Amino acid sequence: MISSLSKRLISDIRAFWRSFRLSAWLGWQIESNWADPFLFAIYSLIKPLAAVAILVVMYSIITQGDYTSPIFTYIFLGNAFYIYVGQVMTGISWAVIDDREHYKTLKYIYVAPLQIPTYLLGRGVARFLIATVSVTATLLVGVLFLHVQIDWGAVNWLLFLLALFLGGIMLAMMGLILASVLLLLAHHMWGLGEAVAGALYLFSGAIFPLEVLPPALRVIGYLMPITYWLELLRRSLVGQVAGAFPTLVNLSNGQILGILLALTIAFGLISRFTFKWCDHQARERGLIDVVTNY
Amino acid sequence: MNEMAARAPGVRRVRKYRGWRLFLQTVVARAYPRVIGAQREKSWMFFDIFLPLLSVAAYVYVYRAIQAPEEYVGFVVVGGAMTAFWLNILWSMSSQLYWEKEQGNLALYIIAPNSMMAILLGMAVGGLFATLLRAVVIMVIGSWLFGVSYSVSSAWQLALVFLITMVALYGMGMMSASVYLLLSREAWHISNLAQEPVYLLSGFYFPIKNLGFWVSMAASIIPLTMGLDALRQLIFPSGAALGVLSVEVEIAILLVLSLVFLVSARWLLVYIERLAIREGRLTESRR
Numbered sequence: 283m284i285s286s287l288s289k290r291l292i293s294d295i296r297a298f299w300r301s302f303r304l305s306a307w308l309g310w311q312i313e314s315n316w317a318d319p320f321l322f323a324i325y326s327l328i329k330p331l332a333a334v335a336i337l338v339v340m341y342s343i344i345t346q347g348d349y350t351s352p353i354f355t356y357i358f359l360g361n362a363f364y365i366y367v368g369q370v371m372t373g374i375s376w377a378v379i380d381d382r383e384h385y386k387t388l389k390y391i392y393v394a395p396l397q398i399p400t401y402l403l404g405r406g407v408a409r410f411l412i413a414t415v416s417v418t419a420t421l422l423v424g425v426l427f428l429h430v431q432i433d434w435g436a437v438n439w440l441l442f443l444l445a446l447f448l449g450g451i452m453l454a455m456m457g458l459i460l461a462s463v464l465l466l467l468a469h470h471m472w473g474l475g476e477a478v479a480g481a482l483y484l485f486s487g488a489i490f491p492l493e494v495l496p497p498a499l500r501v502i503g504y505l506m507p508i509t510y511w512l513e514l515l516r517r518s519l520v521g522q523v524a525g526a527f528p529t530l531v532n533l534s535n536g537q538i539l540g541i542l543l544a545l546t547i548a549f550g551l552i553s554r555f556t557f558k559w560c561d562h563q564a565r566e567r568g569l570i571d572v573v574t575n576y
Numbered sequence: 577m578n579e580m581a582a583r584a585p586g587v588r589r590v591r592k593y594r595g596w597r598l599f600l601q602t603v604v605a606r607a608y609p610r611v612i613g614a615q616r617e618k619s620w621m622f623f624d625i626f627l628p629l630l631s632v633a634a635y636v637y638v639y640r641a642i643q644a645p646e647e648y649v650g651f652v653v654v655g656g657a658m659t660a661f662w663l664n665i666l667w668s669m670s671s672q673l674y675w676e677k678e679q680g681n682l683a684l685y686i687i688a689p690n691s692m693m694a695i696l697l698g699m700a701v702g703g704l705f706a707t708l709l710r711a712v713v714i715m716v717i718g719s720w721l722f723g724v725s726y727s728v729s730s731a732w733q734l735a736l737v738f739l740i741t742m743v744a745l746y747g748m749g750m751m752s753a754s755v756y757l758l759l760s761r762e763a764w765h766i767s768n769l770a771q772e773p774v775y776l777l778s779g780f781y782f783p784i785k786n787l788g789f790w791v792s793m794a795a796s797i798i799p800l801t802m803g804l805d806a807l808r809q810l811i812f813p814s815g816a817a818l819g820v821l822s823v824e825v826e827i828a829i830l831l832v833l834s835l836v837f838l839v840s841a842r843w844l845l846v847y848i849e850r851l852a853i854r855e856g857r858l859t860e861s862r863r
Contacts, residue, residue, distance in 0.1 A: 316822060325769055332772035336781055337638060343786050344644040353642060477623060480630035488643035 301396040302392035305404025309373075313408045323415070330365050330416040332424065337489060338428060349429040352526040353491075356516065358430050358524075360488040362420040363515050367453060367482060367508060368412045373409030374402050378464045382572065389571040399557050402461050403454050410450060411417030429515040431568070434518050441535060442518035445542070449511040452546040456507075462560035466569060469535055482508050491527045507545035508537050591724055593621070596817035602690040604850030606698025610668075614706040624660065624710045625717070632656030634720050635781050648725070648782070648814055653718035655780035657711040657804060658804055661745060662774060664707040665817055666767040672699055674756045674763040682757075688846030692845055726811045734810045735800070740830040747837030748799060754844040757852050783808065783818035792820045799833050802826040 314322050337357055345351065371492060382388040424430035460475055465472065483489070485499065486508040492500050502510050509530075516524040517535055525531065530538060564570055614621075615669055635652045676682040718724065728734055777795040778784065784792045784805050794800040806826040809815040811846045821829075850858050 325765060328769060329772050332776045336635075336772065336776045339776070339786060340638060340644075340648075340782050343782055344639070344642050344648070357638065357641075469715055476627055477630070480627055480634075484630050484634045484637070490637045494637045494641045560615070 289329060297408060298397070298400050301400040302404040302407075305396075305401040305568060306407035307372070309405040309408035310411070315413060323463060326412050326415050328417050330362075330420050334358065334361050334420050336424070350431070352431075352523040354428075355431050355490065355520055355523045356527060357489050358424050358428065359421075359516050359519060360512050362417050364483060364486075364508075365416045365420065366410070368407045368479045368490075369409040369413035369416075370450065370453040371457040371460060372408050372479055374406035374408040374454060375460035375475050377397065377402050377405035377466050378461045382570070383574065386571070392570055398561065399458055399553075402458060406454055406457055431523060436521070437519070438535075440516040441514065441539075445511060445514035448539075448542055448546055449508075449515070452507050452511060452542065452549060453544065455549040455553045459549070459556050462553070465560045465564040466567075480554065483494065484513060485509075487529060488512060492529045494529070507549065510542040511546070514538050514542060514562055588596055591684075598689070599691055600844040601702060602694035603698040604693050605695075607702030608698075608727050610699065611705050615832075621710065621713075625713050626658050628656050628663075628710075628714050629717060630712070631659070633721070635720075636722050637716075637773025644721075645663055645814075647814055649722050650719075650724040650812055651783065651808060652781050653715060653722060653724050653805060654773075654807060656718060657715040658800055658807075659775065660711045660714060660777075661742070662800060663771075664772055665701050665745060665749040665752075668703050669699060669746065670756050671767050672754040673753045677757065686849070692849065693750075693842055696841065696845065699753075703749075704742055704746055704842050714855045720753070727813050728811050729816075730810055734807065737803060737806040737810065737823065737827060737830070740827065740834055741806075744799035744830050744833040745803070747834055747841055750841035751837050751844055754841065754848045757848050774800075777801070779804060781825060785818055785820040789820065793807050797831055797833075799830060799837075802829050802833075806830075 341354055341357065342349075345354075348354070378388065381391060392398065421430070421432070425432055456478075460478060464474065485495070485502040487503055487510070492503045493507070495503065498517045512526060513530050514535065517538075533541070632652055632655075635656070636649050639648045639652065642838045673682060676685065679810065685692065700851070712734075756766075775781065777791070778798050778801040779787065779792075779795075780800075784795065784801055788797070792805075802821075803826075805819050805821070809819040809823050819826075
């Protein structure tokens with residue numbers, strides 16, 4: 283009995299890994315094959331660096347270039363790591379639109395021997411890798427040219443890697459929820475991912491402490507896992523800066539990690555049920571191979 | 577038989593125009609779906625207004641977090657409203673002929689007995705009108721939410737600056753639409769790429785003067801750079817002190833840009849259409 287269960291488990295893990303690996307490879311091919319590597323690298327860097335430069339210029343105008351203030355490091359790091367949110371979350375959901383409307387291959391993927399959620403998660407890997415390049419470049423620019431106060435010797439690497447790993451899973455789960463909803467949408471498919479990423483950018487304290495928001499809006503920030511994820515990343519890289527802001531100062535690293543883990547599990551469960559329901563609805567309504575040209 | 581069909585109840589004889597009347601009819605026909613279609617799909621208005629407002633709010637709160645003077649909040653609101661025009665240029669002007677090619681409409685445009693320039697102009701007029709409504713709503717809501725007040729120093733200059741900024745901007749969109757004809761998937765990526773860097777270089781969220789004179793001059797190739805700078809000078813009390821050039825000079829630059837872009841659009845359209853026909857790219861759909 284135990285032997286057959288373990289065989290089944292191993293077989294499931296193998297099937298998961300095969301689908302995940304191949305869809306990650308496919309995602310990379312799709313993301314990168316439109317340009318030569320040099321152009322692709324520039325493309326991956328220009329957008330995020332320009333986005334962070336807007337904030338740097340805004341900050342430097344008002345403070346006359348006082349980059350030593352903790353708020354600058356707060357803004358810079360929040361904005362840098364938020365690149366993952368846009369790339370991973372919208373990347374996974376975008377796979378539905380790309381495959382259904384653009385390449386018209388979603389129906390073939392459905393009939394292939396793989397699990398669709400695994401496939402969609404795999405498609406997010408390429409975006410995660412691209413985001414990692416962008417985040418690294420942004421951090422390097424910050425440390426080398428803008429005095430972002432990261433003391434590499436004092437970085438809590440274990441906490442950083444743990445937060446990054448957990449955050450990656452959390453974002454993937456949020457992306458899967460979006461992807462599930464997009465299975466049913468035709469009209470708003472282009473705007474939904476951006477709307478969610480934009481709203482989270484505003485409410486998660488990515489580029490300003492939550493205290494700046496009106497109290498009623500602050501509550502939304504406390505419910506979002508990204509708020510805790512960004513706080514953990516800041517604490518692991520620049521503990522003294524994170525401590526300068528009152529947002530989550532009463533919570534220890536362990537408590538924030540616990541909250542992030544709980545919210546990640548919650549979003550994982552929500553994504554499972556959402557996908558199941560949306561997938562069923564999409565099949566019922568014949569939306570798997572719909573092409574709207576909208 | 578044809579005469580009978582023309583007289584049958586419910587069958588209206590279509591009057592066929594030529595020359596400038598056909599040109600005008602084409603402009604109206606191409607503008608129509610942009611204006612009417614956009615208003616029919618009310619939910620799009622939510623996304624077109626909601627998304628820029630989110631960015632506006634985020635940048636406003638950044639300024640508030642670093643205790644910037646309240647006028648900077650106004651700069652962000654005006655810049656945020658103008659993003660609607662830039663996004664319209666990127667996605668609904670520059671990329672439009674590429675989308676039309678992908679959907680198979682481009683060949684129909686070309687074989688129809690109308691001017692392609694009229695089609696581009698119709699796209700521009702329709703896009704401008706539909707986007708103007710959104711920009712006004714973004715500005716009104718943003719100003720109301722964040723308590724922005726304005727002080728217009730010259731209403732006629734304000735109207736003139738806005739008008740020629742739009743002429744130059746949509747002229748640029750018409751020109752780039754031709755260039756995009758030769759592109760395939762790159763068109764999407766290029767439009768995507770031209771968002772944040774342009775927000776930065778054109779000073780959408782801060783006075784462009786802060787990037788230095790020469791960077792401002794280089795960025796003035798994008799009409800919104802000078803347009804935004806002049807608008808801010810005309811509607812905020814401290815705007816004149818933060819302007820990179822005087823409003824009169826900026827108006828002159830915008831007039832030159834308008835002329836250059838419109839003439840280039842006409843020339844490029846003819847040249848690239850010919851090139852695309854020769855290379856067999858008008859009906860391709862490379863995924």
